[in-house]
Amino acid sequence: MRIVVLVSGTGSNLQAVIDAVKAGELDVEIAAVGADREGTYGVERSAAAGIPTFVVDFKAYPDRTDWNAALARAVAAYSPDVVVSSGFMRIVSPDFIDAFNGRYLNTHPALLPAFPGAHGVRDAMAYGVKVTGCTVHWADAGVDTGPIIAQEAVAIEDADTEETLHERIKVVERRLLVSTLAALAADPEYSAA
Numbered sequence: 227m228r229i230v231v232l233v234s235g236t237g238s239n240l241q242a243v244i245d246a247v248k249a250g251e252l253d254v255e256i257a258a259v260g261a262d263r264e265g266t267y268g269v270e271r272s273a274a275a276g277i278p279t280f281v282v283d284f285k286a287y288p289d290r291t292d293w294n295a296a297l298a299r300a301v302a303a304y305s306p307d308v309v310v311s312s313g314f315m316r317i318v319s320p321d322f323i324d325a326f327n328g329r330y331l332n333t334h335p336a337l338l339p340a341f342p343g344a345h346g347v348r349d350a351m352a353y354g355v356k357v358t359g360c361t362v363h364w365a366d367a368g369v370d371t372g373p374i375i376a377q378e379a380v381a382i383e384d385a386d387t388e389e390t391l392h393e394r395i396k397v398v399e400r401r402l403l404v405s406t407l408a409a410l411a412a413d414p415e416y417s418a419a
């Protein structure tokens with residue numbers, strides 16, 4: 227299974243995938259890593275791992291349609307079976323998702339459909355839920371919507387800050403992303419029971 231991973235920031239989930247592939251625990255080929263802006267640590271760490279990288283800078287395009295088309299071209303050049311949005315903080319167009327036959331995977335730091343959007347951890351804390359978690363799902367053109375593949379719960383502790391909770395979620399999220407990719411590589415129709 228060939229994957230292209232899209233990042234907007236740190237890329238610690240991506241690093242978990244890189245490490246699992248290197249360790250022989252995950253049978254996927256990371257064909258390339260792309261970002262929506264220059265200077266992300268996600269691209270830097272991929273280049274350090276010898277993975278091809280590209281940037282389709284959102285701000286370099288006159289509008290979202292042109293940017294989406296350029297992103298689709300850049301990703302398609304690597305012929306991925308699955309495109310992974312791993313902390314990629316931009317919404318892509320339905321055309322983009324169609325171009326990859328709907329195989330656009332996203333991870334989110336909350337138990338969707340609760341708390342979608344850019345602040346899933348903060349929103350869960352603000353609501354006062356006692357349990358949140360992370361979700362791996364097939365993304366559609368909405369904000370963190372689309373069929374859920376796997377989820378795992380994480381308890382919120384009284385002493386948690388957004389940072390401590392997000393870090394605990396990410397520990398689970400990294401494992402869930404790697405195990406979901408492994409399951410999809412073995413069975414393209416995989417969905418957790």
Ligand code: GAR
Nearest residue numbers: 235236237238239313333334335343
């Ligand atoms: C992850 O927790 C991911 O779920 C979240 O951004 C973080 C990226 O971390 N994505 C979203 O909130 C998307 N709505 P990373 O760059 O260290 O992998």
